[in-house]
Amino acid sequence: MSTDTQPTPDGAPSAEEFEALQSRIDDLEDELAAVRTEVDDDTQKMVIIATKGTLDMAYPPLILASTAAAFGYDVTVFHTFWGLEILHEEKADDLKLSAVGNPNMPVPNVVGALPGMDRVTTRMMAKQIADNEVATVRELIETSIDQGVRFQACQMTIDLMGYDEDDFFDEVETGVGAASAFQEMAEADIQLLV
Template identity: 45%
Template sequence: MSEDRKMAIIVSKGTLDMAYPGLVLANAARMLGIEVKLFFTFWGMDVINKKTVDHLKVAPVGNPAMHMPQLAGVLPGATDLATTMMKKQMEKLDFPPVREFLEMVHDAGAEIYACRMAADMMGLTKEDLVPQVDDIVGAMEFLEMAEGAQIIFI
């Protein structure tokens, strides 16, 4: 395995079910010794925002993978039910909560970046983000840092 392998993971969604794929990939890559850079943009900023990271939800509406009628997803409590079910399943599988997973991948050497445009749009500063965020950078700066990396967009 080449020692100069690089992976850049762009996380653009801020739901509980979309937070885990990027973190799982980052963790697996670091375990293989692959350099990892995570870039959180648009709604993905919720995953690294101190105020929202512990309150991510699963939205059943518009998600055909939920295997439930779309109409049921708009009923009061459907989102909370789906979120509770996913959290219980993740707990059974011994997956850490998102905040803890961010700590794990960062401690393993993954670099974590927030999107400058999204941060500005949402009025967020580095102080609003979890401490594992290395910096807030623009898209061009991130692409420069990720040069030569396999890019995965989530």
């Protein structure tokens, strides 16, 4: 009889039994790794398309993105056309609010069309934001970045509008086209257009 199959004097498993146990442990570790990968793949994804760059329209995509990221979502915000203003490092602190065509403005469109009214309504909104201790656009961008939100800038819009990529926040991904954004949306659980 082979020594590999004989029981050991101290009751420990034989070499053959040990090999079988090691093989089973390896199989279980492989199964566990597969389950972990599956759980990682179950992370919900959200894609937001930001198309507007006014002060009032900068908040919805940023608040939704930072909140979703806080809940564990994988979030991408694709900025196109005027939405690029939000990602412009200098302009993010100086976004304007238009009084004309905004039904929630406390002034009628005729008055809103007067010269200087956009400055007035922008100051009113900025004061309301400060009085209510709401985060600034810059603070929301920085919070979102800290939480892993990916900000993408549409390359076609960068070229069309003559933006300089160096003017965006450092973490902004440039060189992204509509095809990439579409692929992100196709893979996302939630897609929003703001």
